[in-house]
Amino acid sequence: MVFKPRFESKELKILRILNNRMALTEDEKKHYHNLKKGFEGEVQFDFLTEQLKSNCYILKDLLLKVNSNSFQNHTVIIYQDILNLFEVKKFENELIYKTDKLESLSGKEYQNPLYQLRKNTLYLRQLLQDLGFNLPIKGYVVFINPEFTLYQSPPNEPIIFPTQLKKFMKKLNSRPSKLTNKHKILAEKLVSLHNDVHHIWFCLSINLRICVKDQLVGLVTHSLFLYVIKNLFVMIVGPWSGSTLLFCEVC
Structure with a gap:
């Protein structure tokens, strides 16, 4: 069940308008195109999660804050005994996995999304504790682009590649889950804390x-x-x- 839908962020809407009205700087153009590509990837993942028949609450694009730290959660799924957190990436072409980064074949560096996932997992766990909930969190990085290749990726990391998505979604769909009013209260509380003003x-x-x-x-x-x-x-x-x-x- 989709508890919080996804919409284009105010930031993306504004940048689209500005891009048509003025000459953005190169950094601003890059930021705009990254936002646009990221939103497209998240919508692709939404198409998969919305087909889930299991008893769960799906919360999309949550912008939360804990201890003065703001963090964005692409997709959160609440089950009976676990909360799944998804960091969705629509990378293109070919990248090489390094411990602290991803690197293109030409040497261009990108932040390793596992770093973002771990940080968001930590912040979300702190927030749940502050709210009086003790639900375990399991996070995943989802590479949604079927044309993307990541070389030297360690098999033990929580990474879902395009070729694994069908099997992974089937696993989620078969997960036994019975939600109670407590789960609904948690979902409502997280939605009430959503705030995108800082963008x-x-x-x-x-x-x-x-x-x-x-x-x-x-x-x-x-x-x-x-x-x-x-x-x-x-x-x-x-x-x-x-x-x-x-x-x-x-x-």
Whole structure:
């Protein structure tokens, strides 16, 4: 049962609009395309989890915080006696597994997603304890792209490759599970703690540059700013040429 659906993040929506309206820097373009590719991979994994018939709660794209540490969980599945955490990656081409990183054949380095998985598992376990739950957590990294190859991957790591997904999902589907009201309370609590506001600050820094442009050539529209500053800022339209100013309600 899907308890929390997945939607495009505000950050991705904003960056798509900005990409059509202004020249993003190379780092901003890279960040945008990584977000876009990541979301596509997560949706592919959703297609598989939504076919599960076992008694479970599926929570997608949870942005949580514990002890001042924010962490994103691509997919969380709550069963009777265990909680599964999934880090979904849509890597392309061929990479080589190293202990502390992944590396392309040309030498370009990528963060090992197992590091992110272990960190998220630790944070989520701390959060569950703070909430008074003692459900064990088992995490997996899922490589969703069927054209991806990872060389020298150790067999004992919790990694699910595309060729293993069908068998893995069948295993999940056959898992005995009987959820109680306590599991529902946990799912509701995790959803209530979901917060994606911190993603807005990256986009806000971009929009501040647009605001300067707007005073000269009028590029910014109200709808664009409303995406960025919803619930955080109000807009003031200046008396000169419809320019848009930014005003913080808190300040």
